[in-house]
Amino acid sequence: MSQSVIAANNLVKHFAKRQSLVDRLRNKEVFNVPAIDGVNLELKKGETLGLVGESGCGKSTLGRTLVGLYTASQGSIELSGKEVGEARTLEERRTVQMVFQDPFSSLNPRMTVGEVLREALLFHSLATKENVDEKSKELLTLVGLPHDALKSYPRQFSGGQRQRIGIARALALQPKILIADEVVSALDVSVQASVVNLLMDLKRDLGLTMLFISHNIAVVRQVSDRIAVMYLGRIVEVGPTEQVFNNPSHPYTKLLLSSVPKMASGSQISSAPAGELQSIKSALVGCRFRSRCPVAVDACASIDPSLTLVEGTHQAACLLVK
Amino acid sequence: MSTPLISVQDLNVEIKTNRGLLKAIRGVSFDINGGDSIGIVGESGSGKSITLKAILGLLPNNAHVSSGKIFVAGTDISTLDKKARRALLSETAGMIFQDAIAALNPVITVGDQIAEVPRFRLGQSKSESRQTALKLMEQVGISDAESRFGLYPHQLSGGLRQRIAIAIALSGSPKILFCDEPTTALDVTIQAQVLRLLLELRKNSGLGIVFVTHDLAVVNEICDSIKVMYAGRFVEAGNVHTTFSTPTHPYTYSLLKAAPDPDEAVHRLFSISGEAPNLTAPVVGCPFAPRCFAADDHCLTAEPALLSIATSASACFKSSGHDTWAASDSKSGVK
Amino acid sequence: MKSLKTLYIGAGILGTLIVAAIFAPLVTSYDPTEQDLMQTLSGPTGAHWLGTDALGRDVFSRLIYGARVDLTIGVLAVLLPFIIGVSLGLMTGWFGGKFDSSVMRVVDTVIAFPFYVLAIALVFIFGPGVKSIIVAITLVGWVAYCRIVRANVLVAKELDYVHAARLTGLPTRRILRRHLLPNVISQAIVFSMSDIVLSILAIVSLGYLGLGVPIPTAEWGSMIQEGQPYILQQWWLATIPGFMVVIVGFALSLIGDGLVARLER
Numbered sequence: 001m002s003q004s005v006i007a008a009n010n011l012v013k014h015f016a017k018r019q020s021l022v023d024r025l026r027n028k029e030v031f032n033v034p035a036i037d038g039v040n041l042e043l044k045k046g047e048t049l050g051l052v053g054e055s056g057c058g059k060s061t062l063g064r065t066l067v068g069l070y071t072a073s074q075g076s077i078e079l080s081g082k083e084v085g086e087a088r089t090l091e092e093r094r095t096v097q098m099v100f101q102d103p104f105s106s107l108n109p110r111m112t113v114g115e116v117l118r119e120a121l122l123f124h125s126l127a128t129k130e131n132v133d134e135k136s137k138e139l140l141t142l143v144g145l146p147h148d149a150l151k152s153y154p155r156q157f158s159g160g161q162r163q164r165i166g167i168a169r170a171l172a173l174q175p176k177i178l179i180a181d182e183v184v185s186a187l188d189v190s191v192q193a194s195v196v197n198l199l200m201d202l203k204r205d206l207g208l209t210m211l212f213i214s215h216n217i218a219v220v221r222q223v224s225d226r227i228a229v230m231y232l233g234r235i236v237e238v239g240p241t242e243q244v245f246n247n248p249s250h251p252y253t254k255l256l257l258s259s260v261p262k263m264a265s266g267s268q269i270s271s272a273p274a275g276e277l278q279s280i281k282s283a284l285v286g287c288r289f290r291s292r293c294p295v296a297v298d299a300c301a302s303i304d305p306s307l308t309l310v311e312g313t314h315q316a317a318c319l320l321v322k
Numbered sequence: 323m324s325t326p327l328i329s330v331q332d333l334n335v336e337i338k339t340n341r342g343l344l345k346a347i348r349g350v351s352f353d354i355n356g357g358d359s360i361g362i363v364g365e366s367g368s369g370k371s372i373t374l375k376a377i378l379g380l381l382p383n384n385a386h387v388s389s390g391k392i393f394v395a396g397t398d399i400s401t402l403d404k405k406a407r408r409a410l411l412s413e414t415a416g417m418i419f420q421d422a423i424a425a426l427n428p429v430i431t432v433g434d435q436i437a438e439v440p441r442f443r444l445g446q447s448k449s450e451s452r453q454t455a456l457k458l459m460e461q462v463g464i465s466d467a468e469s470r471f472g473l474y475p476h477q478l479s480g481g482l483r484q485r486i487a488i489a490i491a492l493s494g495s496p497k498i499l500f501c502d503e504p505t506t507a508l509d510v511t512i513q514a515q516v517l518r519l520l521l522e523l524r525k526n527s528g529l530g531i532v533f534v535t536h537d538l539a540v541v542n543e544i545c546d547s548i549k550v551m552y553a554g555r556f557v558e559a560g561n562v563h564t565t566f567s568t569p570t571h572p573y574t575y576s577l578l579k580a581a582p583d584p585d586e587a588v589h590r591l592f593s594i595s596g597e598a599p600n601l602t603a604p605v606v607g608c609p610f611a612p613r614c615f616a617a618d619d620h621c622l623t624a625e626p627a628l629l630s631i632a633t634s635a636s637a638c639f640k641s642s643g644h645d646t647w648a649a650s651d652s653k654s655g656v657k
Numbered sequence: 658m659k660s661l662k663t664l665y666i667g668a669g670i671l672g673t674l675i676v677a678a679i680f681a682p683l684v685t686s687y688d689p690t691e692q693d694l695m696q697t698l699s700g701p702t703g704a705h706w707l708g709t710d711a712l713g714r715d716v717f718s719r720l721i722y723g724a725r726v727d728l729t730i731g732v733l734a735v736l737l738p739f740i741i742g743v744s745l746g747l748m749t750g751w752f753g754g755k756f757d758s759s760v761m762r763v764v765d766t767v768i769a770f771p772f773y774v775l776a777i778a779l780v781f782i783f784g785p786g787v788k789s790i791i792v793a794i795t796l797v798g799w800v801a802y803c804r805i806v807r808a809n810v811l812v813a814k815e816l817d818y819v820h821a822a823r824l825t826g827l828p829t830r831r832i833l834r835r836h837l838l839p840n841v842i843s844q845a846i847v848f849s850m851s852d853i854v855l856s857i858l859a860i861v862s863l864g865y866l867g868l869g870v871p872i873p874t875a876e877w878g879s880m881i882q883e884g885q886p887y888i889l890q891q892w893w894l895a896t897i898p899g900f901m902v903v904i905v906g907f908a909l910s911l912i913g914d915g916l917v918a919r920l921e922r
Contacts, residue, residue: 007417054509054511055509086638158597160597177556188365188366188473188536188598189365189536189538189577189580189581190365190576190580190593190594190598190613191597192580192591193580193582193591193592193593193594194591194593194594194595196582196591196592197378197590197593200589200590215509215510216582217510217584218539218581218582218584220581221583221584221586221587222582222587222588222589222591241587243327255511256510257510257584258514259511259513259514260510260514260539260584261511261513261514261517261537261540261542261543262539262542262543262583262584262585263538263539263540263542263578263581263584263585264542264568264585265364265542265563265567267519267542267543267565268543269517269518269543269544317409
């Protein structure tokens, strides 16, 4: 079995919500919803884990906590079996890099592509002043951009090209783990495919481990070895991609997969009722999905299910999974 | 054949930008009949949204119809004055947008917003219009309409807001609903609900739908016919199922192949090289030719017109050879 | 490009004035402080283009030499608050917390304080002169820059390019200087253009009140004050220095408008 390169142990992230003056006067407790609430996750060397879920489920927060942009409220993160402290060392930072969603806000508008790459390379001593230009050009070649891009500003590029620049910036640090946060959701279909292919090629050629966060289930299916489904801050199902798609075991995964519009002729969009989440506060007792769940039983209101084995490494957090 | 509800003939729209005049729509013609469900598919900047806005007279200030005619129920709307045009359009078509929160007035309760048209345009009394609004809310699948009547848009979830927007669009009892990416901002489970609602409305009340989207799978789920737009023109038009199984334009072919399929992992997506052309520059030749696997020198010099072949129409010189594309598409595709 | 035209016109007007002020001895042959009591309050003549004042000094020379004083102090009096305000704005926006709230309390206090009362109080402490003026304007002026920059930092620090810089592990100083500063400073620069006008107005006002640059140094504010008694006979004595302030203000606002379009794209 190959080793784990990054792992989250019981990770929790709360965002402190400021109490308003009125609430303070009324002495009312502000209810603090955890964005991620007890997540255990492990990425093995060289694999791509697809992380799916709807907006607000905590998938982006999980990515940003793993990469170190947010500090975890509880729990720990391990890199190659070693727990990272609250302040990461430079080496630990370099190891985990991120590619962002928005190709427009993810690049400094006042720095040329060359300046961005040079800064990263020189700061981490991955190049010397003499060979930094050469190294930058190698990076551009790697992501399929012409060398003269070095002197250009981000505004001179299209969305797809900007995502390539963002990938080059992340790769400049020679990371082991790449966290791709909705990297293709802002791109058109015809451009999306080439960026996804590029990421896959790079992952294979450079031996990267990748966490691919996306709400686009069709794309995730193409790129992932394993897939994890998140709902309200929890991972509710995780397993090898084909097993999860062919045998979704959590009712939420079933709903999610049946809701995706299909390309097949004669397809009829799911008729499963999706329900509406009534109140987050009440959802935190028992199973979080129960108010929307078509198969919920009485026990779901009191027992908070944990991930249980379905088959092989395929796990789901549902009381009804046997 | 009877007069189509809406007929668009050789529509051209220009937009003034700070990079020059952008020819957003370059000669678009099509008819919409009652009960039609047409999907207009294209990428950003292809002109799909502008087409809808031009028909409904909702173009932004820097855009104008430079030539072409729009007939609504047989009347050329450019011959009508502003008021008559508005009246004719609003009894023919309703519209819903991508951003439901921006489309709703934040300081008026959702019930009152739905009741507005019945009350002030259809001349119903206050209690009548309230009943109409409640009925519309039930029709768009809002349970407990009575208690949600008095809520404000921000108190509702994204899916419910889009349902309210649909109810408002239906409040003037239009024959066609124009949908401008109404589900793009929604979560996939909520998108499925809204799409199902649109299908039901169509089945139960014969509502026509014109659905603009970049998502081919969505078109597959809810439309009968499809128009594929590229660089301000329709490049392929036809029945959804025939177009999906046998595309006759290389762009459609490439899009279908590039779109990841949730049902099947291919592990390597088909990719289209290059980017869409900049429409502030004059278009020479077929606008897709630089990205096309089937293009030859002729394609770079002349722009093909949208011509019927068999059951569909394609704007491609090479469309007759579409059954051989599967063997030759790797020429420019995979990079 | 219309915005470029306004930028060039504004810069042209201001540039002409600055060149004239620098080469004042070449532009005019009179010493601005030299009195000629035989020729007081003369109207415009071939020798004295704008006439002479009550002490027989050449008004045109005084105007040009006055530009030296007013423009220099005007710019200096903006430079210090600009530097202090921008730096504090960057840091409060980035670090937040107790540091932020205590600086913002000071900002609120300064805003609540009437400027001229403060300025007059300082002049009494330090005595009239350039130093007191600059100190007074600096004490009040940094607040605006601090608020502008802080607001921009609060937005920019959540943008992904700043996140990416943090992930690179760059030191905070580098992120602030290279990644935030260039992207948050443009509004402050544009504001500084109109702020120069305000500070020149303040100098002129203080000069008019007799609290500014000590006489007999030529300065527009004191010229207005000295010309005031003769406003009915020699109206230009008080009016023309005031008109100069208007021209400078006009030029700077043109530059400001031009910069908005240039910087904020």
